[in-house]
Amino acid sequence: MYDIIVVGGGHAGCEAAHAGAMQGLKVALITARIANIADMPCNPSIGGTAKGIVVREIDALGGLMGRIADISHLQMKMLNSSKGPAVKSLRAQGDKVIYPKNMLKALRSLDNLDIIEAMIEDLIVEDKCIKGVITETGKEYTCKTLILTTGTYLKSKILVGSTNKQEGPHGEATSKHLSDKLRALGFEIQRLKTGTPQRIDPETVDYSKLNVEMGDMTPWTFSFDLEPSYDVSEQRPCYLVYTNEKTHQIIRGNLEKSAMYGGYAEGIGPRYCPSIEDKVVRFKDKPRHQLFLEPESNYYPDLYLQGFSTSMPIDVQEQMVHSLVGLEHAKILKYGYAIEYDAINSLELMPSLETKIIKNLFTAGQINGTSGYEEAAGQGLIAGINAGLKVRGKEPLILKRNEAYIGVLIDDLVTKGTKEPYRLLTSRAEYRLILRHDNADLRLRKYGYECGLINEEQYARLLKKEHDIADIMANLKEVTINSKKANSQIKEALGSSLNGGVSLYNLLKRPEIKIEYLKEYLPNEYAREILEIVEVMVKYEGYIAKTNKEVERMLKLEDKQIPEDINYDLVKNLASEARQKLKLVRPKNIGQASRISGVNPADISILMVYLKKEYSKDNNHE
């Protein structure tokens, strides 16, 4: 009997298995193909806007994705580096061969984790409680908790034009029955779709016609524990490609042949990551669309044609690719396709990622309706932590919207649900100014430590960082300088002399003063990241305070608990849509209820009046 069984070896499954094992529990990771563990079937990048912050959060909590990416990439870049601190985000171009290899190595180093190759087709459930899994050959594995991280492998169907195959992204076998079993247990199953573009032979590209996109000349790491281990000059470039009127004509002329537009697909695709067909149809007036050619690995030659995802038949794909400037003679190594798969309705989950329907069953990743490696890994980590905490008889770890993007992600899933593959965006986080990439460890590391995923050495590093920040803050407030003491950088930046004495703290508040100008006045030397955090804290103090005020308001509503046994049919005058949604979501508190779409402020007042006046009456009647 395992404490935790994880079904699926993708990005969610790896984090879940690792998080379980790190808590000292007996864990099994069962995957249909060990060689596919931590596979990147779609784009090669890890991180990106919002997602890069999630990777840092995973690292802060003691997960794997950040530190594996740090030793497995071809290029790294800080996105939005010219914009403000809250929207900066790291992105790595992962090596699709090295990343899975390093991940497998990390998992194999865990003694209490068994990695088993098998296709799971059935669940053992007794009294609405999970007991184990059954493989397609009938072998049973029993467990206390189960985490399903099946990715796109529930009834996956690959679509290219009018043809389709029942298989996974690399032609692997797919689970034919598991989603039917889930439906039979009472889960609502929805069909989602995503897609991927062509892979191009790098030898056949005319690079002279393309713009080069280089990595940053500053080395970075996702992990708070690692120093950069790569040579910035050895990073692989990406290339910028544009569609043109000819490409669009080919697409328009063949629209009915595409799986999506020809009516061969039933799944719902993501709006924020549309196929090229969608882009051309929906944005008629745009004369061109931007694409990237990205290296996939140092160990095989493919270039990934990002932005050109399609489900056109292969002859049309040939024409489309050859219409692109620089790719006139390109050889397509792998054609683009759409993939459909089954997912559950995430409203059937609790914030711990345990299902409401079957006790001790957790789900994470694409099965919950999300897309993206980072979104999957973040959920896998939380599911793994919470399955472990459940086995150990402890309360689940639930991250709030003001604590982590992972918290925003899970709250959105269990409160709003999703009808299309869900992707994180910085705009989904209403408190993003305090959810920055630079403070993920300050926000979350203590939780990782409490759960057993962060060791003493890592924790000591956090305490040192906190101490340093407090130290610098105190100094900035204490030290006052005047015109005489100001260095040349300050004088130049200000353009005029100082009127009397001013504290470094107030000086730093001025837009033109950077913290590096003030380094010489500080008693110690500090790391660049630490100085930068302090700079943000001082410069944007007012806005941070504003955000914190909003957070307080939200937490106050979150404190107003809704009893678990509330009967929404007894709450008179709720709008029918609101009543339906409340019955489905069963929010834990008024704050969560107020975020449900279709539940209006008036419904919230009615609900609060009911809780205050009627609820106890109704309950006494029963």
Next chain:
Amino acid sequence: MDENICAISTALGVGAISIVRATGPDVIKIINSIFKGKDLTKVASHTLNYGHIVENGEVVDEVLVSIMKSPHTFTGEDIGEINCHGGVATTKRILELLLTHGFRLAEPGEFTKRAFLNGRIDLVEAESVNDLIAAETESSRKYAMNHLEGNISRIIKDMRQELVELRAHFEVNFDYPEEMDNPEITHAIVLEKLESLREKLEKLLETSQNGQLIKNGLDVAIIGRPNVGKSSILNHLLDENKAIVTDIAGTTRDIVEGSITLEGIKINLIDTAGIRDTSDIVEHIGVEKSLEILKRADLVIFVFSNDEELTPLERNLLKSNFDVKKIIFINKDDLTKKIKLDDIDGQVVYGNTVTPTGLDDLKDAIIAMFNLDEIASKDYNYLANARQIALVKNANTAILNAIESTKNSIPLEMVAIDIDEAYNFLGEIIGATYKDELLDEIFSKFCLGK
């Protein structure tokens, strides 16, 4: 909210008719049980039905009962209104009859609250109902109707839409930084949008001052020495408008002695009993203090006699930097002029309360001073009350912060926080942002039984 509630919805007192209004799921059934006439449970919705209210076989009153069925009613629930003969005794008896037949007395504002909670009206409209009932002049009635139909709601919604669009423009740039073909957002573009929003908000605030004027009227104080003609002016103004002279409490500040309307705007002649005698107050409490008293009015009419010189203190008072507008009325213009006004600013009207002359000029001066003729004929897109004005001011402050930050090249995700704030303040006006305390606050301000 399944209780049946009722209340007397006309002012209690002697009048032609009174209305007892009731709402709730069993309204029609219950009223029918005390009604002799047609079977009310079978009549069509929105009909007026003649009959009698009976108690133990005895006729209480001859009435008309309007029946309005859910959902197309004010509260969204069934409504019955009993139009009975006026008079405290009859009306109260009918009310008591209802109360003994399963009705509960409505709490203040409860009808409107139900309308709001049933999604029939938004917050702005809910507040307008209160205003409509309190409206005493044609202008303020029109204004209240305008709100009820959602004009202000639409203006606010449009502004929120603009804010959302601006935000969306930001967000695309944050979340897709490498899509170079997206329209770029620069601080200059943001600044331009913000400035245009600021103008709209400020215009709304400006016109809302007029909105307050329409709603509350102008408070006018008439002061002068004893026997200078103040009472004559007051009586003359009031006499002409006897029909609407009331003795009600003023909306905000002082006791109103009487009201007249000029161009549809209510003019409250406030009781200046304590401060009528300028020479007296100025001598006793000094210029500073008298100014404070006078500031409670929107307009002060100083009345002087043509044949008397100003005392130094009066001169001082007139020359002080006034927040309040003033008109100087020089009475007894047939007597030899001794008054000297060379160094005194302000509009001067000459007249004679005995003849009487100059009083129409005085009215014209008031109209011109406040552009009353224009206000009355304009659109009525004004904010209804202090709460709404405060929220628009807050929204404007947030936009001003955003402008300031944008000018200082502060990163746009900070500016987004200000924009969000403005968005939420505007949302509060139409009830689109949820705030705990808000509902209780608003609904507690309603009078009984609307």
